[in-house]
Amino acid sequence: MTVTTGQVRYRALFAAGPFRRFFASRAISLVGDAAIPTALALAMTELGYSPAWLGGMLAAAILPKVVFLVFGGIAADRTAKRPLMVASSIVCGSAQLITVIVLVSGADLWWALLCQATYGISVAAGYPATFGYLPHCVPAQHLGPANALISAWTGAAALLGPVVTAVCFALGDAAWALVLDGLSFLLGAALLWGLPRGAATVEKGEGQGASAMREGWRAMRRLPWLLRMTLVDSTILLLVSAPFMVLGPGLVTERMSAASWTLLMLLFAAGELLGSLFSGRVALPRPVFTAALSLLAMGLPPLFLALGSGLAPLAAAQVLAGASVGAYSVLVTTAVQRSVPREHLSKVGALASVGSFAFLPVGYVLAPLIASWTGPTPLLWAAALWTAASVAVLVADRRLREFRG
Incomplete structure (x- = not known):
């Protein structure tokens, strides 16, 4: 790099x-x-x-x-x-x-x-x-x-x-x-x-209604790594981000203070800002592969919270997680914009966004319900482990590893 x-x-x-x-x-x-x-x-x-x-x-x-x-x-x-x-x-x-x-x-x-x-x-x-x-x-x-x-x-x-x-x-x-x-x-x-x-970017007589959605889906299927990433994104938001965001405030407030949770959110945003700026100024031979590896940092905040760590480790984890999200967004978005024909770009972007975020509201509802039975710690451990498993699923794809767009 x-x-x-x-x-x-x-x-x-x-x-x-x-x-x-x-x-x-x-x-x-x-x-x-x-x-x-x-x-x-x-x-x-x-x-x-x-x-x-x-x-x-x-x-x-x-x-x-x-x-x-x-x-x-x-x-x-x-x-x-x-x-x-x-x-x-x-x-x-x-x-x-x-x-x-x-x-x-x-x-x-x-x-x-x-x-x-x-x-x-x-x-x-x-x-x-x-x-x-x-x-x-x-x-x-x-x-x-x-x-x-x-x-x-x-x-x-x-x-x-x-x-x-x-x-x-x-x-x-x-x-x-x-x-x-x-x-x-x-x-x-x-x-x-x-x-x-x-x-x-398409003629008026082309791709109307369901036909247009099929065209967008076909364009998306030409990037198999994007399909895999969209599926993994949806599961990370459902099983990692949602539990941390729902259970984290209560645990941090109880162990530290309400101000500590506010600080953690600000540090995540600061990390996202830094990750975005840095990733836009580097030339990467395999940008999608690098983006996939960066997601490992998403598992750090729930991991440290499950371990009962203090504010300093959680703060560092939040900065790294935010940086990973910022870099991931820039690298994947740029790869898609360079790879998808303009006539399908908006449809592909919409399909990827829907696929990624569709289950996030479900996670917000399910996380507190499951935690009421199991307690929050097992869910946070599961979130950290799921992050590692998700990254392994991504990097196992040869087409994703070798993509150089």
């Missing part, structure tokens, strides 16, 4: 107008979105709503993304991508602003649930377009650094979002974070005006 010298530097990417404005649009929206889980929790608690309503609000936004993401991928390949991204941002921003109005006015909360469901559907419609749009605003040889910057900012947004909420809460009302999220989407839409349209 060597640091590239001829590869475009990050500053050079920002010198190109289309990428600079596309990145700014994504960056602003990501910060707003990162504030939402904490902002909803604080705002609804302040207003006296029950935890069941909060869970319903979060689920209302998540489930439509999973259900409609594939259809968003079909739309993104069949239509110009920039108008689709603009429309999605406007709908998302409006939905968040109306949600605030419903919450603070005391109107029927079902309207807020409807707004969040609309928000989820709109994200599902717009995200595949952003995935497929990047090759329209940067050359193929610059996709690695461009993806690294976007992934790195995703990690930075995870740090900034809770800070934004904390500031709004300190100023008197966490609901202001929801207002800022809505405005961030509208500003993001404005920044996209005038950029390349990201023309449709």
Whole structure:
């Protein structure tokens, strides 16, 4: 592994107008979105709503993304991508602003649930377009650094979002974070005006409905390593990430403090930022193989928590786990964008996302139920062991090991 010298530097990417404005649009929206889980929790608690309503609000936004993401991928390949991204941002921003109005006015909360469901559907419609749009605003040889910057900012947004909420809460009302999220989407839409349209990559008569999904599936099957990675991703999120995220807060708070859990989340986000930036600046002969090996770090936080380790080992594990996620995202996304024809790129991205995240909500529900029977420690041990087994399954694939795209 060597640091590239001829590869475009990050500053050079920002010198190109289309990428600079596309990145700014994504960056602003990501910060707003990162504030939402904490902002909803604080705002609804302040207003006296029950935890069941909060869970319903979060689920209302998540489930439509999973259900409609594939259809968003079909739309993104069949239509110009920039108008689709603009429309999605406007709908998302409006939905968040109306949600605030419903919450603070005391109107029927079902309207807020409807707004969040609309928000989820709109994200599902717009995200595949952003995935497929990047090759329209940067050359193929610059996709690695461009993806690294976007992934790195995703990690930075995870740090900034809770800070934004904390500031709004300190100023008197966490609901202001929801207002800022809505405005961030509208500003993001404005920044996209005038950029390349990201023309449709399939003809109107081709690949409609189920036929389009089959085309995306066939394109994905041409990358067997991606199919294997998508399956492994789904099991890691189900059996590793979900148990740690559900059981970790209580265990860390009990053994250390609530502030310790907040610190661990910030360190994970910092690691993700560093991993993303570093992976965008290195030339790897086998990037997918390296990405697969990096997933081993995902098993460290549940392992140390199961061992009853103190804050320092857990903190180091979180930094490494975050770095692995950041590097994995950049390396795999870049490999897919370089390997999949443009006419299928958005569909493949949507299928991979749905496959990876479909079981995460199930993990959130099952982990506490199983832990109530077995206790949390066996689940955490299982999470660590499953991570190692998953990586072994990945690297056992010769096509994955030898891929050099």
